[in-house]
Amino acid sequence: MTTAKDLFTIAMDPGLKHSVGQGDLSLALAGAELIDLIGAGAVAVDGDRIVPGEPAAPDDRLMGEAAEGLTRQAPYERIEDWLWRRGRDLSAAYQAALEEDGELTHKRSGRLSFGPERMEATDTPARRRAADRWEEQEPVLAALASVVGIDGERSGDEPGFDDEPGFDDEAVTTVVAIVHDAVMELEAVRQRRSIENAAFANLWRGP
Template structure:
């Protein structure tokens, strides 16, 4: 299983009262894909620039799509640029992929991904993802922390070897923070607009 699939299986297995914003999850999934590509030798980093490697197929449709989406001409994408681009709608894509594989079910008559509506099927894949979470595997722990599911992941990140993985995790944290700032600004603007109409 890929890190991204483990991440979404853990998130979908959470109680409905602990929702995760789809945007945050999508960005973390893109980060998980980048880390899997690094580990497979399909990607290297030059500073924070993503330098694509060979494009062998992995057997994972979404991970292959992630590899294909890497910019293959200089200047290469920064990690943050790629996370924003690749992360668009990625949570829904993974939920759909899990549904095709029989790992989740949608309620009858429901289309699209809405957190809390998706029913996770008990499966070896889900149990393996939960075991990885219970073991506090550093990459998964850091990604869960970035989405606000787990607590701070400083200890997990410190135990990682490799600057490239640490760079990706730091970029995930940064873009999730930026997304939250955009949400807050939008909320303030909407509140101000509502106040003008009430006045």
């Protein structure tokens, strides 16, 4: 599978202490797609802009959509703009694709057959490969997972985003850093809306 599908699979792990927000995950999935396109030689990074190479035709449908969506005219698209544009509802698109491929299934939590339903990765070779990458703390997957908060289960002496020494590819380092900033920006928007909503509620409630 792709890095994005591996990341989505890891995010579906029922053993996680905290669920991952769809907005955060969508941004990280867009970053994962871009990193895979860099690895395939389909794009390069010049400063904070995405410079497309020769048109690519990835085997993966969602990666193909990502490649087709690249801006191919100068001054090219900024990485941050790509994350917000490509990331819109991207987690839902990956959920649908993995369900279609039989990689995800609906399960009910608890012992009651009418309990709340949740998504869970099925036991397939693709899921096991994703789990292997996670167990091995493959740097790109580990860093993207850490950005969206999937590192709380690890011991304190294992590397996360904040103490990651960097990647061999400077372009990958740039992408991961910008994904991190975008997720932080999204969290700031959430907090601001929460404060505004609370203030509005207090206004109507009165003294």
